[in-house]
Amino acid sequence: MDNTTTFTESCNMFSNFNRNIYINININILKKFMNEDFKQISLKPGFMKHNGGLLFKTISENEYEFKTTIKQNHLNAADITHGGFIAAFIDAGAGTAAHRTTGNTCVTISLELKFISAIKLGQELYGKTKIRKKTKSMVFLTCELTASNKIVATASGVWKILKLSGAESGG
Numbered sequence: 403m404d405n406t407t408t409f410t411e412s413c414n415m416f417s418n419f420n421r422n423i424y425i426n427i428n429i430n431i432l433k434k435f436m437n438e439d440f441k442q443i444s445l446k447p448g449f450m451k452h453n454g455g456l457l458f459k460t461i462s463e464n465e466y467e468f469k470t471t472i473k474q475n476h477l478n479a480a481d482i483t484h485g486g487f488i489a490a491f492i493d494a495g496a497g498t499a500a501h502r503t504t505g506n507t508c509v510t511i512s513l514e515l516k517f518i519s520a521i522k523l524g525q526e527l528y529g530k531t532k533i534r535k536k537t538k539s540m541v542f543l544t545c546e547l548t549a550s551n552k553i554v555a556t557a558s559g560v561w562k563i564l565k566l567s568g569a570e571s572g573g
Contacts, residue, residue, distance in 0.1 A: 419516045437561050440469060443498060453487065456494050460502060464533040468495035472525050472549075483521035489513070492529060492545050499531040500541040500561035508541055508561035515557045525549040 440457035453476070458468045462528035470491060478484040485497055493510055521527055528548045535542040547555040 409527050430524040442448050449490065453490065458495065458498055461556065463503065466499035466502060466531045468529045470527050472521055472523055472527055474523060476521060485517060488555055489515055491527065492547065495529040496531045496543055496545045496559055497561060499533065503536060504541060504563050507564045509564060511560040511562050513557060515555060517555050519552060521553050521554050522547045531533060
């Protein structure tokens, strides 16, 4: 075996070794995201904390979930969840997803909601947000809410990315 063959084989082994390390690191990062439990993000006094808070988790770099349990103060006069609470819940959860995907504070530019069915007292309300597109200054996303494994609302929105130092998501 000549020196060129030995060198080439050594380079291939090193290249495969580096590729395996890179793949293993990426798999471990994805496992961390996928194994993350829901965490309360409404820690500071404010609107969402006042309304019971928001539990949030990262699924992947472009997918996020959030949830809450419907309480008496979330209901309207018809004893179903108030549309304003549903809108605020989506705004906070999807806005946190925009913040997490960019690392910057994001503010709502537009939010379109479709209310599909009623949500009742005691039901757990889940939101699933998908980041559809991210530019230097905007995040475009969709969101689906479910309760008892039924779609109860859908939304799409646009968030403006702000370049503020020291800002955090507020949930």
